Amino acid sequence: MDVFNAIVQTLDSTIRLSVPLLLACLAGLYSERAGIFDIGLEGKMLVGAFAGAAAASVFHSAFLGLGMAILISVAFAMIHGFASITHRGNQIVSGVAINFIAAGSTIILGQAWFQQGGRTPALQPGERFEAIIWPGADAIHDVPIIGPIYAELLSGHSILVYLAFLMVPFTWWVLFRTRFGLRLRAVGENPAAVDTAGISVAWLRYRALICTGILTGIAGAYLSMVQNGGFVKDMTAGKGYIALAALIFAKWKPVNAMFACLLFGFLDALSIRLQGSPLPIIGKVPVQFMQALPYILTVILLAGFIGKAIPPRAGGVPYVKER
């Protein structure tokens, strides 16, 4: 039973750890499917995390915090759009710049406003998103097998967790069953086809980036208002890049993206779980190795196991009407 409990606990933390990856990955999916590379997922998550925690702490409202996280993240997405759509700048450069601005400005503003070394004040109850306990979770907790799965794995997460997983079928539906999705996919493959069909390429891509900003905002809010009780500097810690890796791994498909993010989340959970405990046969493994494991596996997976990943054909190329 101990083994079973350990497995349930690991899977539970897998879910918690994969949520920010999943939200960021879906965010990237919207922009990359529209032909805009977005290496600035990391930065947008970070400003979202900061704005969310700061607003929640000042206004004493978790939902105001979430709203502010989304607003600021979308604003940063629009900066990316202004540089790379309107002014046809290099999308990678613009994305990197956004990451730097995010990393620097959150610390400076955090220190100026709260004087806690770049942190935001610890969030009080009501300023955070609390866990939602499903009906009857306590009652059946002790039922073997079903109990822990229901009570720990399914129940007891914050609303943002359920939202993140609901975004998967929703995103699939938007992309493959709506007019907006059809056009969005088309503009990522051949913007000239969209332009000659009488649709504005720029406006379409801006709308895709708004979707991206909303999702990275939620991802950021999750980090600072659910996973943590406040903002800590550089708290995204490379999750935006892992999300990009997951996006490639998922071949730009929403359901694949969920499984890719769960896999990366699982590796993360496993490395935490196994820290300090000796493995069978191998014995005790240094903590550093376990922490590096998800990244090592990322490289191996991306290099060898995904086969040919064909990105959206117009990705990374600013649209210029040819003469």
Place this chain on the structure above:
Amino acid sequence: MAQAAIELIGINKSFGAVRANRDINLEIARGTIHGIVGENGAGKSTLMSILYGFYQADSGEIRVGGQPAAIKTPNDAIALGIGMVHQHFMLVDNFSVLENVILGAESDALLKKSIAKARSELERLEREYGLEVDPDAIIEELPVGLQQRVEILKALYRGAEILILDEPTGVLTPAEADHLFRILKQLKNQGKTVVLITHKLREIMDITDTVSVMRQGTMVATRETAKTTVEELAELMVGRRVLLRVEKGEAEAGGVKLAVKNLTVKDTRGVTMVDDISFDIRAGEIVGIAGVAGNGQSELLEAISGIRRAVSGSVMLDGKPIDLTGAADPGELRDRGLAHVPEDRHHVGLVLAFEENENSILGYHDDPRYLKGPFLNIDAIRNDAKDKIAKYDIRPTDCRLKTANFSGGNQQKIVLAREMEQDPGVLIVGQPTRGVDVGAIEFIHKRLIAMRDQGKAVLVVSVELDEIRSLSDRILVMFAGRIVGERGPEATEGELGLLMAGVEHQEAAE
């Protein structure tokens, strides 16, 4: 004369210092096929882009069906019943035919109604015009001819009454082109107006009712097709008399320079593309290989020039074998006097991002003439490029200009100059004039004949039957990887056409 579908009055358009359209007046009658011809860069495509709302004219007026029309975006053009089939298809390759057809014309946000409507519309268009395409096929899996049909369907689905086609046959095989023309005639019979932009005069003569000629941004003439000739149109396009068929004397063939024996080549998928082919080319003759594209000509060229591995057979150059195992490098063949002008100049023949002078020595950069010790001798290279520019009439005459900025004909001249000026014993040329203007075609043909008269062996592969007939001393016809016949230059088009279609081949096999 029928009522005008479109009138263009005093259209002007400049791009920076370049005046692409000057004071253009044009009237296109309803229910006709109207051809617009002109060399590359004459302003045809610009004019049509203005009509389609892609650009806006600096001045001038457009009237559609007699009413003044303000066309600011493609949407305006579509609303006025103008549809356009672009030279480079505006299709999303990994979408289905249906998705491409509805893109931008979807009536509801959830696509249910749009898809149902598109399905029934496509069925109707198929019935009325013979435009048969599987609506669920993925674009990239369709042959080019069908992709183009999807473009036409897109325009008709949007209610186009006036259909503009920009160089529609450039990418088509002759059979596909014939099919397209049948469709266009069908459209005309149903009362649609068709505007055909091309630089192929044969097409104009075959299919149009009226033809307008553009030269250097101006509209120089409009003629009834029945009352004009290819010669007159060519002269109007170029501004001087053009020889469509270059004069040449009898060939004085010498000894065998290149001997191909039992050559078999497979493509990357393992399909046999060249099947047990044998032929000789002698000094002082031009051998032409005719055939519909895709019958193994490309693979044959690549095998002989050392780019593709052969499965079996031999090729002798000046009596010595060429290594066909793939170990031979094209550079070695070049040293032995075999020069190759590849079919696809953009991907194989040139580096478009390079300056003209760099491309003009590409592959010969190890020649001591272009070197100073271990370094490139920039001055020698540029002077050499300037000589070639002068000799081959390459325009613009700037050897520092990026190659991508030259027109197709001039790019082809750059490749030809590079290969011919090495004074090779054997010259292999694939599609010598694909995408090249009438004026430049004449020049290239003259050059090839001059090579022959100097006693070189020349192999020309072309899908243009006229070109093969006008250049060759002997014509070999390829079909399904085999040579199905050899004819003299006096062979008729009909005779060669039958061979190209494999007719005689099948009869012989029975």
